[in-house]
Amino acid sequence: MTLALQPVADPSAPLARRNPVAKLAAAMLFSLPLIATLDPLTPAIALVIELALVPLFGVRFATLARRAWPVLVASLGLLVTMVLFSANRTGTLLLDLGPFDVTTGVLYSTLGLILRLFAVVVPGVLVFATTDPTDLADALVQNAKAPARFALGALAAFRLIPLLGSEWQMLTLARRARGIDAGRNPVTALRLFVATAFALLVGALRRGGRLAVAMDARGFDSGVPRTYARKQVFRRADVALLVGAIVLSSFALGISIAAGVFRPIIG
Structure with missing residues (x-):
């Protein structure tokens, strides 16, 4: 069993070339609104957007599936947990498992959590699949x-x-x-x-x-100013990536609000 941490994407892809810090920040900005609501529509829209952007990162869908398979296992565990311990037993009864009633309310809540799990994980997978760890460390220090x-x-x-x-x-x-x-x-x-x-x-x-x-x-914590072999530049395209992440996440959240399915996690 081995785990490769080197980038597996086409380095010439438009979004794969972006600054590592910009990609990491964009993933965080895009994922944050997803944890603000419990409805399944917002993460579903976000997941569709993410899958549409996969080719721009130069990542094959087969590669993405291989890297994200632990999320599928986690989602199955989440499904079992929600069926057994969900507090929301409202809605139409679909299956009677003795003390555990599977209702439409249980499935609605479970679907929202599973879609949110995938929608939050996929941006992180794309970032680390397209970023060299050394470039990320350099960008964290420089930018x-x-x-x-x-x-x-x-x-x-x-x-x-x-x-x-x-x-x-x-x-x-x-x-x-x-x-x-x-x-x-x-x-x-x-x-x-x-x-x-x-x-x-x-x-x-x-x-x-x-x-x-x-x-x-070897003096890694000497406090002496360091020089860098590879300069990490934050360009206008990186700023555009951050703005795009905010716009797309706001779009997904706005659709759920307009559809009347927005369920804030607080309140």
């Missing part, structure tokens, strides 16, 4: 004026994430070589999963500590 210690630490963390998958596989194979295998016993499988996860966490903490000491020893 967003983030502390260099934070940006470089985040870059180091991104670079180390693929190692977690490799180490998980190595720990699993090492345990199997010593005859430790769960077989078909789900209880033993869960116990081995927890033990492997704990071992992986311990190894990650040790590596993080060594990396922090090494970075300090």
